[in-house]
Amino acid sequence: MNSNQLVDEVRAYCHEHSNPQNLQKYQRYFKGGYDGYGLTSIQITDKVKELSPSLESGIETALKAVPVLMESGMYEETSFGFLIVDRFEKKFTPEVFHIIGSWFSIGITNWAHADTLGMYLLPKFLKNNIIAIEDFKPWLYSEYKFQRRCVPVTLIKSLKMVGVEKLVQFVEPLMTDAEREVHQGMGWFLREAWKLNPIEVELFLLKWKETAPRLIFQYACEKMEKEERLRFRRTKKGK
Structure with a gap:
């Protein structure tokens, strides 16, 4: 065929x-x-x-x-x-990775297809050492929001292997992203990272709590106890 x-x-x-x-x-x-x-x-x-x-x-x-x-x-x-x-x-080869990257300009227009790539295809390139984490750096600044979302979603499966601290720092540019779908992907990633290294992730969240989108925190703090979540509320203006 x-x-x-x-x-x-x-x-x-x-x-x-x-x-x-x-x-x-x-x-x-x-x-x-x-x-x-x-x-x-x-x-x-x-x-x-x-x-x-x-x-x-x-x-x-x-x-x-x-x-x-x-x-x-x-x-x-x-x-x-x-x-x-x-x-x-x-x-899978580096060339296949770059071909997949070109698909965002054709028509990846929903979270489900972005997450299919991020949960299934893309982690295999890292697992099999076909590409390195740094190969995703241009994606952090892509004009396509679902390509940016793919980065934290993909890296969830690398948290144990690579380490929370390194990967949290890698995706930090997305903490100022303007798109809701990227906020959801970042929150999901940080929630999974928190399960492995709560201290590192909580320090990161405290750093960004006054400036980053609240939806990131909603997802990232989802598994915390209520009292823990209160620490990451944005301080009211004037206080």
């Missing part, structure tokens, strides 16, 4: 299994809008397992198909592309 055939097969499957009721249900999770077919995650993952072995050039075929699938704007088509590429972990 070549890339054109893969795109046709994915789209035919999506149309055949479209579910308007699911579509309506899923829309509530996407404030920025959701265009899709209403497929379940099980339907997608089962089809991905079926399709992946049939690709004539493996990861090259998948990588060529992804931009075409993304351009439709249909949620499940992009999901298929990402998850099929993920099946070829053993073929």
Whole structure:
């Protein structure tokens, strides 16, 4: 199966299994809008397992198909592309990493696709020493908010291996980010870092409590006791 055939097969499957009721249900999770077919995650993952072995050039075929699938704007088509590429972990290279980075300019427009990359594909590049943490530095300053969000989400799986202090310092530029989706990703990262090294993370939060967006603190302090969370409230003006 070549890339054109893969795109046709994915789209035919999506149309055949479209579910308007699911579509309506899923829309509530996407404030920025959701265009899709209403497929379940099980339907997608089962089809991905079926399709992946049939690709004539493996990861090259998948990588060529992804931009075409993304351009439709249909949620499940992009999901298929990402998850099929993920099946070829053993073929990941620095070039593949840079190709993934180029996808943000094509159409990664929601938190779920950013987190699919950050939770599944991108950590494998670090785990297998294909790239270094520093290769994400340009992403911290990307014009695309979901590319910036991907950095802290990806680094969650590296916290134990690399260390909380180093990674917290690495993502610090995002503490002044203007976008809500980035705040959520940062808060999630800091919450997981806090579980491993509460002292280091609490000192970091105290440093930023008067200036960083409150949503970061809402997520980062979620697992703390109520009394602990009070320490990270912003001081009222005049006091």
